[in-house]
Amino acid sequence: MIIDEILDRIYPLPDSSKMSLKESIEEVSLPKNFCLMEAEKVIPYIYFIKKGIVRAYASTEDKDITFWFGSEGEPVVSMKSYVENNPGYENIELLEPCELYKLKTGSLRTLFNKDIHIANWGRKFAERELVKTEELIISRQFRTALERYKDLMLHKPDLLKRVQLGHIASYLGITQVSLSRIRAEMKG
Template structure:
């Protein structure tokens, strides 16, 4: 996806505001397995995925628990770092070679003070991130693993061909054996 498409998906900006924002965005590449964000560290930037897949996870003593996937067009952010300038909870790694757009949070916040359109864009961005989080929590609390898998098939089927089954199972909150049973049941 182009950065213009991503910006406009969040909230359409007048051309002059979009150009001001784009002046602070750079393209970066990461190879598969790279750590984009590390838990317990302040992350002073956000990414937008041009190409590739990333996952957010939390580590426990026994394993990593995947709780989010991002792909083309998605925003990669540590909300705690973005909002409070404090260390985030999550690790974010690339699951494929990735091309990303990078924006430093400090530059974005400066633009909020200078341009009301960009400030509104930032508000819409934060609102959309909040809704994604709310949907994830509700799904985890009220849906079965089978329902969550069917939702994943419907909403992000491309992940099923591009992401290891272990990460998918972790995201669904089940074992790989249970995931195999669900997949067999659906076929």
């Protein structure tokens, strides 16, 4: 997905503002399994996925718990780093070789002060990320694993073909055995 489409999905900008923002964005290609963001570190970048899939997870003593997947067109951001310039909670791992757009948070803050349209774009960006987080929390609290799996099938069917079942089971908060049962029930 091209950067213009990604930026416009967040909030349409006048051409001059979009050009200013794009001047601060660079393209990077990174390999599968690369750790894009580490928990307990300040991440001074926002990324947008041009091509590929990433997962966000938190580590416990005995396992990793996946809580988010990102794919083409989506932003990848540690909101705690973005908003407060503090270390984030999450690790972000590339599940495929990825092509990303990289934007330095400091450059974005400078643009916020120079261009009201970019400042509004940043506000809309943060609002969208807040809503995504709220939806994720509500889904985990009030929906069953089966309902969350059906939601994944409906809204992100691509993930089911491209992501290991272990990561999907972790995302759903169940074991791989339980996920296999759900998948078998759905087919039967």
